[in-house]
Amino acid sequence: MKKKIAFATCVQLGLSCIEEIYRIGGNLDLLITLKDEKAKNKSGRIYLDEIATEHNTPLLKINNINDQEVLEGLREYQIDWLFIIGWSQIAKKEVLETPTYGCIGMHPTLLPVGRGRAAIPWAIIKGLDETGVTMFKLDEGVDTGDIIGQAIISLDKNTTATELYKKVDDMHITLTAKFWDDIVNNNITLTKQNEEAATEWPGRKPEDGEILESMTMDEADKLVRASSHPYPGAFYNDGEKTIRIWSALKSVNESEIKLSDGYLIPIDYEIEG
Structure with a gap:
């Protein structure tokens, strides 16, 4: 049947x-x-x-x-x-x-x-x-x-x-x-x-996508890749502005976002606020 x-x-x-x-x-x-x-x-x-x-x-x-x-x-x-x-x-x-x-x-x-x-x-x-x-x-x-x-x-x-x-x-x-x-x-x-x-594995919320200066380049890179579409995106708070990052590059030279062992350069991003 x-x-x-x-x-x-x-x-x-x-x-x-x-x-x-x-x-x-x-x-x-x-x-x-x-x-x-x-x-x-x-x-x-x-x-x-x-x-x-x-x-x-x-x-x-x-x-x-x-x-x-x-x-x-x-x-x-x-x-x-x-x-x-x-x-x-x-x-x-x-x-x-x-x-x-x-x-x-x-x-x-x-x-x-x-x-x-x-x-x-x-x-x-x-x-x-x-x-x-x-x-x-x-x-x-x-x-x-x-x-x-x-x-x-x-x-x-x-x-x-x-x-x-x-x-x-x-x-x-x-x-x-x-x-x-x-x-x-x-x-x-x-x-x-x-x-x-x-x-x-526990659930994740949009606020878990925040990039902190204490992070290593590897940690930040993984977070950006893990939070990209269809998820809410990784982000970095720069004063009153929020930079929402969909893709980025790692660098040891001074650039956009300072991390514990280098810098993260946003490639695809949005500025909010």
Whole structure:
């Protein structure tokens, strides 16, 4: 019997997966997203009206993934699997158990490393050589569910958040296409996460992008690259002015922003105030 699939997202990573599902001939029975006025400034925020209309798919707009109307929608459309991608709210037990087989998420690290938030900026700030994307079955924990599949992404000393976000987006598409048939045929293999190797990364706020004179050139460079689009950008306060920096160069010669061991030269920047 054909499985009925629903998809909840409000960001580009999720929309890319939805587009790939339709591209490979798949079908979705219900789309779920935030109400239009919610999270307008969320990085990568998108709207599903156009794709829902294009494919004549019911679209449910909500305040919270745990709302009663979500449960009612899943029951009404007899959903077997629910994808929840790029969604900051944690689905509670009742939501996880309402679809026949459960819920599927993706996280932009190689779980169990990097559970939590801000995975793309942290991978750059931590100077990782590689990260990736993990598709997994959601449970009541944060990024703790059994793994369906993973894909590795390489980083180097010049990788920016813009570039890494695009690679993460591509890997979401790759994993969606790779495991779609197994999901709709209920033929997935689940692998437990290694709790001994688990790490958790905290969330980041726009103010965490401030460049301080006490930083080294390497620290400032990583922060600029990690905070670039689609994130709010690194910044430096110069008196009453704020310089928001999207890209920069390191220098040992006297220049724009003095650091503990050199100078940072803004290349792409905006002056505010």
